[in-house]
Amino acid sequence: MSLYPVDQNTVQPASAGKNPAQQDAVKRNSAEANAAQHPTEQEQAVPSALASDILVSVCVVTYNHGKYIGTCLEHILKQQRDFRIEILIHDDASTDGAQDVISAWQKRYPDIIKPILRVENQYSQGITNISGAFNFPRAVGKYVALTDGDDYWCDAHKLEKQVQYMETHPNCGFTFHSAKVVNEDGALVNGALMRPYRTSRVVKPEELVDKAVGSPFASFLLRREIVEKLPDYYVDCPVGDRPLELMAANFGESYYFDEPMSVYRFGIRGSWTETQMSGDYVEKQRKYAADMWKMYHRFDEETAGRFHAACEHAGRRVEFLTAVNIRDFDVIYQAENAEFLQELSVHDRFFIGFEHRFPRLYQGLRRLRSADRKKRKE
Template identity: 90%
Template sequence: MSLYPVNDIMVSVCVVTYNHGKYIGTCLDHILRQRRKFRIEILIHDDASTDGAQDVIRAYQKRYPDIIKPILRVENQYSQGITNISGAFNFPRAVGKYVALTDGDDYWCDDYKLQRQVDYMEAHPECGFTFHSAKVVTEDGALVNGELMRPYHTSRVVKPAELVDKATGSPFASFLLRREIVEKLPDYYVDCPVGDRPLELMAADYGDSYYFDEPMSVYRFGIRGSWTENQMNGDYVEKQRKYAADMWKMYHRFDVETGGRFHEACEHAGRRVEFLTAVNTRNFDVIYRPENADFLQELSRHDRFFIDFEHRFPKLYHGLRRLKSGAPKQIEEKGSV
């Protein structure tokens, strides 16, 4: 017997995809196999893929016409300056009580993920957002350091200020929010170059969040066409500088919009972004400033070792790297939209 009204959609699953033809079938299969006691809809926005992804999506829509509701673009929207695809095209058509998110190259690996998140939020109306850790794999499926997508080491309530000033990224595919949080999108969301971080700020403005310290999704690292690959094309240092400036702008707007309730958290989070872009561009003067010591300690021991090695012995480091890749991973891998 269903716990929820059978005629109501409980969760709108918002999927964004571009040239994920190799992966979108896996993504959809794992959404459809969720063990749940409520209805869902799957809202897909494909941004003019050229690799056959739209054919895959059409085939799934034909099999599940009441669940899968795609927008299949002929012209790429991201290249026209619409950086937050979810907010522009998926959120406005969501009808579920909750909104779940994923990129088309990631997938859920726990068949009870949605049910567990919904059950918690139904029992805790003060909670606007739940998320969890993820397994991290390369394009060929090899496991990467799991700590990359594990922001905390225990399941627990996350208070609003802590969510604003979170040291480690969260997998986009873990997000479940109350729909009212995304019904009216603030300017700092619309103008942000990535979509995941402002959603966390919007959730913090709502109230408490809850984190499940279990890898209920899989995050693909280093996929062709990812945010990091796009950053690497052209003037990488300038792109990182602009990214930091845009993120500072987001935190400042959020700070104003929330009446300064999270001022210290916003300032600390903005400084962390500057530090991480210094790590990515190997600006050692910034990395080793005394005021950045806490941020340096937030990095893994592995990353701190290689940063220090490169700083002290640059010629040896780059010579060894040419022989065998062992450098730290990019801190910001994929900016979800």
């Protein structure tokens, strides 16, 4: 795949108590949307054209994804469709040439690609949910699709399938699907899939709230009305995907496609997952769990207890998974957590048990494996 646009046009013909920085960002929604039409020295943006017939607004967030953003955009543009889309990109002051790649693609598709290219990083100022602060307010489509700049769509009919379902099911507010998992070099991670369910099906609101397996962010397609007014629990949450699922649950039913129509890159440098691994890992994990509990409690309050049981169960699962991540075996093997332990794969349960019973042997084997990987890279 080329980082820069190819000569041929691959697009089908189109037819018709908050964090203060986060709070300020959301209040600036209308200003940011206006800024997309009137660039300042803080950003570059491209005005919307013929916005009235755009059906899908694809929101892309990127930071130092220079190696991947071209592939991401290429696969969005290759979607087989008979409707118009716009691609709203927010680059958070990348320093690796990502903005040059984005600009090259924008020049090729000026009526589709509409970037904000920051010169000052917003995430470092406390604005953690970039999509909500800067992309959602600019969206004009009936539907909003999401992806990070280091992921990409691998099925040319992805949008077509999701839009067709939602057009014929007006009570459905959200569709999503499974994804392939690859490493930084694009190799499949043990053939892994991010696969929340084992068959394509309707997902009831309570199920979406209390979901055992995460969903690929690049699989999300929501009705725009769901993200037009962002609740406190979205603004303050350390991640953007989970509160969006709660917002979708509050709207109504969802639909899951058991098809890997996107690719998730695991362990990318500078990713949220990698930053969680640095510094005081245990403290970061505990703070994350506390923030997620706060999100569930606020959602429970906002929905007047409609999802109370699901929220409590989901919060307990977060506590359990935090214990898994920090290897708190006392919590992992509590009787009350047996159901959550069974939700893990056989592979994960085996190695957790192995480390618990033979910690020194486990650590020794890990060191050997790490040394072997390092040697292979050399």
